[in-house]
Amino acid sequence: MKILHISAECYPIAKVGGLADVVGALPKYQNNDTTLSQVVMPFYDNKFTKEHSFSSVYSSELTLGENIYKFNILKLNSSTLDFDIFFVDVPKLLFKEYVYSYDDTERFLSFQIAVLDWMLTIKEKPSIIHCHDHHTGLVPFMLQESFKYESLNKIPNILTIHNAQYQGWFSHDNVHLIPEFNFDHVGLLDWGGQINPLAAAIKCAWSVTTVSPSYMDELKSAANGLEWLLSDETEKCVGILNGIDTNVWNPEVDTYIIKNYSQKTIQSGRKANKQFLCDNYNLDLEKPLFAFIGRLVGEKGADLLPESFKIALKENNISVFLLGSGHGDTENQLIELKSQFKGSYNAFIGYDEKLSHIIYAGADFLLMPSRVEPCGLNQMYALRYGTIPIVRSIGGLKDTVIDIDNNGFGICHNEVTIEEITKAIKRGADLYKNNTKFKKIRKQIMSIDHSWNASAQEYLNLYNSLNS
Ligand SMILES: Nc1ncnc2c1ncn2[C@@H]1O[C@H](COP(=O)(O)OP(=O)(O)O[C@H]2O[C@H](CO)[C@@H](O)[C@H](O)[C@H]2O)[C@@H](O)[C@H]1O
Incomplete structure (x- = not known):
């Protein structure tokens, strides 16, 4: 099985919060003899990208409304991360010192379009596309609805909601930025009169997960406006508790701390x-x-x-x-x-x-x-x-x-x-x-086990159920 995680953040490359920790850890625990788990994220202008070298694996141009942007797909040369990581480099939009700002709509749309344009050209397509939060929420919609990506629409995709407070809202005036689709289905993008990428993903993804079982329950009564939608889609929703990367977060070897210690010391x-x-x-x-x-x-x-x-x-x-x-x-x-x-x-x-x-x-x-x-x-x-x-x-x-x-x-x-x-x-x-x-x-x-082992397996079971 080949899994592609699509995310705006990934530790240690770019971290704003917990999303980075999850995307930087889960693939490590999913990789084994039969599973290849990879990540694709934006190429930012930050410390990590300055200090590492990358090879270009694909170059093209993407269309965003009336504008055309050159983009490259890069691959990290070193294997320090324990999983393959690809980057979408759209020099004019994504290559900034920040991860999030006022211009997120165009930036993350270009990211998502570039990923799917690239995917059209890959010989060995992923068997699962795993999207994280609203920055990647238009991927399930575009896979299902955009004419251009029709050949990819049999690939199961899932959305993980790390935080439903942020939904990526933008005005219908910008609908032309999304690659052409049957306009009769524009309602799939809408929630409350705006384009809502998180809502669109909840409607279109094959499965929706949240990062704990209790949060899944709570969202049905408090989801920043999406309560009804989540209740309606409950059959494809499941809560899977996050784990932690016990290699990074280990007081016995953590290089950041002043003195290492174990339970004994x-x-x-x-x-x-x-x-x-x-x-x-x-x-x-x-x-x-x-x-x-x-x-x-x-x-x-x-x-x-x-x-x-x-x-x-x-x-x-x-x-x-x-x-x-x-x-x-x-x-x-x-x-x-x-x-x-x-x-x-x-x-x-x-x-x-x-x-x-x-x-x-x-x-x-x-x-x-x-x-x-x-x-x-x-x-x-x-x-x-x-x-x-x-x-x-x-x-x-x-x-x-x-x-x-x-x-x-x-x-x-x-x-x-x-x-x-x-x-x-x-x-x-x-x-x-x-x-x-x-x-x-x-x-x-200190000995309570919150490693990813059990949860990574739950995700694999979910992927298998979608592929069967
Ligand atoms: N000023 C600072 N300096 C250094 N490190 C800092 C920091 N502020 C935060 N961090 C670090 O950022 C991470 C925060 O993770 P959380 O899961 O608590 O919150 P967040 O709300 O970002 O994530 C969302 O996604 C995650 C992942 O799914 C969910 O666990 C969470 O509930 C959800 O809100 C931790 O690694 C923490 O140490």
Whole structure:
């Protein structure tokens, strides 16, 4: 079986969030003697593309409305990734320093058209086309409807929804950018009077998956406008829990962290990483350290963090450290707190992969007060590194974290309110005081298996069912 993943992000080439982690890991776990799993993504102007060499495997021109753009399909020369990766280079549109911006419609349409134009020319066609999120959501529609791609329309395709909040909406005025199709079927593109690539993919893909079973259920009542559609298409929908790449996320060999450790050496290993954070960010090694890593957006509950931190820092003898970026207002409030809580609070506003690994290895607790969490990878990374997750029970967080009061290993709360967040932090601070219990739990959580093995097999079973 030959699988082609189509995605806007892939770790370590271009990462904005969890989508990159998934697309950079899943193919590794799918590749075996009988399965070839490959990825195609845009060619961005970034550190990775500057530092690596590529060969051109196909060149042509694509049509986007009235414009014609030259494009190349490139292949990475080194085999460092454990799977084949191809790049769509549209110099005028895709080759930018950013992944997402104001011009996404044209950029990602050119990406999708180039992939399908190229696919028309490949001798050994994929047996499965696996699309990820709305940036690739017009692929199932074009395969089914565009005259040009008729010869590809027997290839089963699936859509994985990593985040239904973002749907890629654009105006019907731009419908001419999509390769010609029977206009009687234009309704397949529409949701609420706009072209909605995510909705089009839900309608046209052969199967739709979400990244956890609970998120699949939740989407039927909260999907940013797509609730009814997802309920209607329920028969082809399934939730498959993400895994984590246990080769990349392994405290025994992680080259980003200050000191490597195993379950046996957890005490000294974690202390060295916490010491680094405390020394560099002026925090107290003796106090329990609560951390947050992520995009500072409403979905993650980030707007409630400044006030929650303020209260929690006043009421408990704790430290707090945050790594993230997002809404300017939230960023400013988080920066302002620094002067008020010198020595017990700090924040790094920005994106820093290395620092994120050190936090997983050095913080005592990881906060995830998400309003929406399709799966969440942070809590699984935290578990693997022995950091106790404090989560709002929703989506994938509900599927992966069990509260200590239910014989579990984490701290869970049901609502996203300042009161519940600060209550959960207090429970963490109390647990930290019970040193024996705290140490037992953090050691125990390191061996919970969230590797991709089981989920990669679930995807293979799904592909097989579509090909039979
Ligand atoms: N400032 C920063 N610096 C360094 N690293 C940072 C960072 N901000 C975030 N990260 C990293 O980005 C990743 C975030 O992954 P998540 O799965 O938690 O969220 P995201 O919402 O992006 O993904 C969406 O897709 C994934 C994958 O399916 C789902 O798990 C998730 O629920 C869904 O919202 C983690 O690897 C985290 O360490």
